[in-house]
Amino acid sequence: MxxxxxxxxxxxxxxxxxxxxxxxxxxxxxxxxxxxxxxxxxxxxxxxxxxxxxxxxxxxxxxxxxxxxxxxxxxxxxxxxxxxxxxxxxxxxxxxxxxxxxxxxxxxxxxxxxxxxxxxxxxxxxxxxxxxxxxxxxxxxxxxxxxxxxxxxxxxxxxTNVYFMVDTLQYLQKNGRIGKASALIGSLLKMKPILSVNEEGQVYPYDKARGKKKAVAKILSAIEEGYKNTPVHIGISHAVAEETAKEIAVQIQEKFDVKSEVITKIGAVIGSHVGPGTVSIAVTKAE
The missing domain is CATH 3.40.50.10170 (Rossmann fold)
Structure with missing residues (x-):
């Protein structure tokens, strides 16, 4: 071997x-x-x-x-x-x-x-x-x-899929990871942007919600749609938003058949692009 x-x-x-x-x-x-x-x-x-x-x-x-x-x-x-x-x-x-x-x-x-x-x-x-x-x-x-x-x-x-919410789109916009128009709309409407990564590996705006709770609900709904009745592994990463990450973890445990769960910190490189307050939820199928 x-x-x-x-x-x-x-x-x-x-x-x-x-x-x-x-x-x-x-x-x-x-x-x-x-x-x-x-x-x-x-x-x-x-x-x-x-x-x-x-x-x-x-x-x-x-x-x-x-x-x-x-x-x-x-x-x-x-x-x-x-x-x-x-x-x-x-x-x-x-x-x-x-x-x-x-x-x-x-x-x-x-x-x-x-x-x-x-x-x-x-x-x-x-x-x-x-x-x-x-x-x-x-x-x-x-x-x-x-x-x-x-x-x-x-x-x-x-x-494996990922959904994440950011406090502001300014970091993604300044680093050229998402268009300026999306950044402007998000700030004007005071919405919580929900982002994901497409099949090509590019960040794109998945949805938006008014407030954190509604944003989390939309993310959980997206996960439920993609992983109905399927055991899952979950990873929650956050940028100085540990309490939010833990709250989401509780909701996920209640809602899904979670085989493993990791809560981790978003490091400096990714943090430079998404900014403080970001919370990301990664999910993959478990056997």
Missing amino acids: SQIQIVTDSTADIPEHLTKELGITVIPLKVTFDQKETYRDGENLSPEQFYEKLPQYESVPTTSQPTPYEFETVFERLRERNGEETQVFSIHLSSQMSGTYQAATIAAGEVAEKIEVEVVDSKKASYSLGIIVVMLAQYAREGHSFEECKKKLDELLED
Whole structure:
């Protein structure tokens, strides 16, 4: 049996206890404040530190992907540590949102003669990426083959959806992730925007509601429509909105057959694009 390793990036927002428990390798993206201070997401800038720093700057932080060399170094290290039979799944943030997938692809080409690396564009972000990575890592640890893991990964990519609500669209608008018109409409009507990610991996406005409670109700209705009578795994990620995340978790437990649930913090890179107050709900089918 080959040694299967899972690599992802920091935008997956996976809690540290899970990356350690499952042996997931996380490559950090970078966040730069005011074109001066650059940090490695999750390494020398925690979510708490990021949201404390955010109000100190007028401009929205910029983000950047790892270099191909950084990926190449990680792939080489995994081979050295685990042997020549090592096989790697490298699963990343939507290529519509970042060049991370492209950097990993270049690196995989450089090491192709030494190690097998399957680079995957998840077309997801935050814990909708994270939940896929965690489920695949658990599946691999059960002893499944590389081909079986590939099939499982395809199912996870197909079966996972995400809905999120933001306090303001200004971060998405300033970072070019959603049109200015949508930002204007949301602010004028004082509506709570509900967003999702489409099949191409792009953020789009799913719906809107007047107030948080109605927004949550619409999200739960969308999940119910897509996962009727189906056991599910749930991931709730938040940007300094832990109480809201916990309240939603209670509602989900009451409404659905939840096989596992993770509440996690949105890190600096995703936080730079969605802003404080954001809550995201990722859901995938459970067997």
